[in-house]
Amino acid sequence: MPQSGMRPSGRAYDALRPLSLETGFARHAEGSCLIRMGGTEVLCAASVEARVPPFMRNSGVGWVTAEYGMLPRATHTRGDREAARGKQSGRTQEIQRLIGRSLRAVVNRAVMGEMTITLDCDVLNADGGTRCAAITGAWVALNLAFRHLRKMNVLKADPLVGQVAAVSCGLTEAGTVLDLDYAEDSAAAADANFVLTSAGGIVEIQGTAEKSPFSEAQFLELMVLARGGTTALFAAQLQAVEAA
Numbered sequence: 731m732p733q734s735g736m737r738p739s740g741r742a743y744d745a746l747r748p749l750s751l752e753t754g755f756a757r758h759a760e761g762s763c764l765i766r767m768g769g770t771e772v773l774c775a776a777s778v779e780a781r782v783p784p785f786m787r788n789s790g791v792g793w794v795t796a797e798y799g800m801l802p803r804a805t806h807t808r809g810d811r812e813a814a815r816g817k818q819s820g821r822t823q824e825i826q827r828l829i830g831r832s833l834r835a836v837v838n839r840a841v842m843g844e845m846t847i848t849l850d851c852d853v854l855n856a857d858g859g860t861r862c863a864a865i866t867g868a869w870v871a872l873n874l875a876f877r878h879l880r881k882m883n884v885l886k887a888d889p890l891v892g893q894v895a896a897v898s899c900g901l902t903e904a905g906t907v908l909d910l911d912y913a914e915d916s917a918a919a920a921d922a923n924f925v926l927t928s929a930g931g932i933v934e935i936q937g938t939a940e941k942s943p944f945s946e947a948q949f950l951e952l953m954v955l956a957r958g959g960t961t962a963l964f965a966a967q968l969q970a971v972e973a974a
Contacts, residue, residue, distance in 0.1 A: 737904045738913045739768075746897070746909045746959055751870055751970035760847075761874030763970065765867030768911055769857030774867040776875035779846045792842025792889070794872065796829035798822055798864060800853040825861045826851070828934065832865045832894050832925045833872055835933045841889040847875055858912040862896035862923055866963050869894050873971045893928035895963035899952040901944055908955040920944040924956035928964045 737743070747768030756762035761776035782793045799822065802808045812818050829851060849871060851864035872890070879885040900910045900921035907914065915921055922937035937949065 737902070737907060739911060741907075743905055743907045744955055744958055746962055747911060749963070749966055751867065751966055753870060753874060753970055753974040759871070759875075760878045761871040761876075763867040763870035763874070764854075765863050765870070767859060767863045767866075767909070769855055770859055770863050770911075771854040772860060772863045772867055773850075773852045773854060774864060774871040775850045775852075776868075776871040777848045777850065778875060778879065779848070780844075782844045782846050786844070788844075790840065790844060792837075792839045792844060793846045794830060794833045794837050794839065794842075794849070795846065796826045796833065796849040796851060796864075796868060798826035798829060798851045798853075798861075800856060800860070804853045804856040825864070828861060828925070828936075829865055829868055832896065832933050833868060835931070836869070836890060836892040836894045836927055837872075838889045838891050841885070841887050843885075845884075847872060856912070858910050858915040859898045859923075862898050862925075865894065865896040865925060866967065870967050870970050873967075874974055877971075877974075892931075893964050893967055894925065894933060895928075895960045895967065896923060896925040897956055897959040897963065898923050899955045899959070901948060901952075906948065906951045906955060908959045920948070922949075922952050922956075924953070924960065926956060926960045928960075 750766045752764040755764040756775040759775035760778045763774045765772050849868040853860045898910045899908050900918040902914050902918050919941045920939045925933040
């Protein structure tokens with residue numbers, strides 16, 4: 731993996747930003763996690779409802795979904811509240827669907843029975859990689875919600891069948907790098923978000939060339955970095971839930 735320069739943060743090309751996963755931040759939620767990845771902070775809270783959407787009634791299967799939002803001053807300039815505009819942006823809808831798909835990929839919903847767990851992922855501060863942080867933190871919140879339901883004897887078994895986490899990688903002036911912050915993401919020649927499972931599965935890859943197309947060899951370099959990054963994220967997730 732050829733590297734040609736220094737990253738703005740001074741990190742090694744394969745280094746994650748400083749990471750923390752604080753559980754129990756939302757005291758009233760069945761499970762919660764405040765994830766910090768560098769300057770990006772996302773509060774993920776799991777809420778349990780004893781019902782499913784109409785299209786799933788009498789199926790005996792549960793539902794896991796997500797909502798995503800960004801506080802007005804999570805970014806450099808104030809953004810309007812989407813509630814004030816009366817509708818969500820296309821970006822918001824796309825991200826929350828991604829989070830929901832990612833979590834459902836590691837849940838046996840037949841074990842849940844007919845209940846819904848909603849993961850609210852609210853961005854407090856944004857410095858790149860908010861969707862990746864949301865997925866990684868939401869898995870911790872979901873794990874804790876399932877733990878709570880087992881403790882209350884609502885569930886007899888754990889519906890989780892694995893871990894899921896996400897990380898961004900990109901092609902920058904410094905070369906192929908892991909976990910882009912905003913400075914890198916805004917100037918990258920190409921960037922990709924990798925949603926991977928602890929069993930080695932791929933849930934989703936979102937890759938875009940901002941300038942000229944990138945090669946298959948470069949994509950494989952990004953994939954190797956993402957595997958290494960998510961391995962570290964999986965370990966941090968387990969440490970967080972074990973300490974909760």
